[in-house]
Amino acid sequence: xxxxxxxxxxxxxxxxxxxxxxxxxxxxxxxxxxxxxxxxxxxxxxxxxxxxxxxxxxxxxxxxxxxxxxxxxxxxxxxxxxxxxxxxxxxxxxxxxxxxxxxxxxxxxxxxxxxxxxxxxxxxxxxxxxxxxxxxxxxxxxxxxxxxxxxxxxxxxxxxxxxxxxxxxxxxxxxxxxxxxxxxxxxxxxxxxxxxxxxxxxxxxxxxxxxxxxxxxxxxxxx
Numbered sequence: 643x644x645x646x647x648x649x650x651x652x653x654x655x656x657x658x659x660x661x662x663x664x665x666x667x668x669x670x671x672x673x674x675x676x677x678x679x680x681x682x683x684x685x686x687x688x689x690x691x692x693x694x695x696x697x698x699x700x701x702x703x704x705x706x707x708x709x710x711x712x713x714x715x716x717x718x719x720x721x722x723x724x725x726x727x728x729x730x731x732x733x734x735x736x737x738x739x740x741x742x743x744x745x746x747x748x749x750x751x752x753x754x755x756x757x758x759x760x761x762x763x764x765x766x767x768x769x770x771x772x773x774x775x776x777x778x779x780x781x782x783x784x785x786x787x788x789x790x791x792x793x794x795x796x797x798x799x800x801x802x803x804x805x806x807x808x809x810x811x812x813x814x815x816x817x818x819x820x821x822x823x824x825x826x827x828x829x830x831x832x833x834x835x836x837x838x839x840x841x842x843x844x845x846x847x848x849x850x851x852x853x854x855x856x857x858x859x860x861x862x863x864x865x
Contacts, residue, residue: 669779694754711744712747825859
């Protein structure tokens with residue numbers, strides 16, 4: 643694989659520095675992440691797939707969490723990024739990397755496009771493949787429901803979704819309560835986890851229910 647063709651790095655530039663400075667001032671978000679350096683291929687792959695499973699994003703490598711400039715050694719960092727995107731992301735992610743020289747320090751702008759083959763998986767330190775999604779400024783592990791929604795969004799299914807008593811019971815509950823978890827839904831209707839997941843995935847896919855991913859447990863609300 644040709645490194646330059648795949649990563650399309652630009653030459654180091656002093657112009658348009660304001661572009662990077664503006665990004666830094668914005669702070670980390672669902673589409674922007676700061677990395678002081680690339681120390682782990684599996685960890686950076688986690689961030690890459692979270693962007694690919696979302697709407698894309700930008701990694702600024704050589705920037706500290708407090709927004710100060712740290713700078714990087716470009717060849718070493720590019721190699722780590724190349725390895726992570728190629729061997730630690732599935733499907734492979736094609737990056738665009740730009741180099742910027744700001745106040746004597748090299749900053750890498752790594753553009754991760756939104757994926758067209760969701761869900762994307764990252765190889766963890768346990769050698770297992772996991773799906774991650776971007777929530778605010780965090781890359782979180784995706785639940786089974788979220789993974790199935792990602793699969794459904796890129797595999798068009800023209801099958802009509804059945805609307806019955808179990809769906810109506812969910813809507814009735816959410817009219818009286820702000821949110822519900824998968825466990826609560828299973829208990830509410832005394833149905834299996836698999837059946838509940840299928841119903842939630844269908845309703846999320848057509849925009850009637852919204853999933854909220856957290857570090858502890860997902861919950862669901864009316865859209």
